[in-house]
Amino acid sequence: MMIKKYLDYIGITSSNNKTEKEKKIEIYNPSGDIKIAERYLTYLKEIDNYQKDRRTTIENKNSQLVGQASIVTSIFALFVPLLFDNFNGITNSFKILISVIFLVVLFHYLLAIFHAIKTLKINKYRYATRSTSTITKPQRAVTELDFVNEEINDLIFTVNQTAPIDNLKGENLILGSRCFEIANMGFGLMTLLIIFSTFSIKKEVSEIKISNPQEIKLTIPDTLNTKIHFINKNKALNNSKDSIKANK
Structure with missing residues (x-):
């Protein structure tokens, strides 16, 4: 049970494909007052701008997480195995412990990159935008009030369609940050174990064995x-x- 919760926590078994379920389909009743309609439009534009700023922040943080995790993983994967060559004086059980921690930490770094890099695959995210058909279709609005109501209807559809996608990107960022945090803590633990192990290493005196002394x-x-x-x-x-x- 605890393992299942942990796997859900780092995003291995949890399913985050909830975009279709979270999408809302709302029907807007056109307003008969131009001033009220303009207030509606202003309100929706603020929501839309907030979603765009939030989306940009999430994407930038995911990009930074990919870069940081990639650098740390490269250094970690190259530097730590070199230390194992100097562990000739410690027991095999301690070597196994260090190796297990090393693999777990490396796995979480790679998992953090995997979660964060999903946000950069733009072909998997389809955003709804305004269309030129609003003003080119034969049944287009011919009065200012009708056009404002039409614009309001487009913004409602856009906001309801893009918000779940941004939430999905935010969930990728959360999962990637969790894995990166766990990997950093594991790296710190392994560093402490390596430091403590240096005090228990016994330096072996090199001996020369002669096979035929005669x-x-x-x-x-x-x-x-x-x-x-x-x-x-x-x-x-x-x-x-x-x-x-x-x-x-």
């Missing part, structure tokens, strides 16, 4: 003969000195 020939100096030769040389030197003194 083949190695060692030259051992004859210190005894060298010492006797040195003594005889000193005696000869002393005798020569004595003979010199006797001649004097």
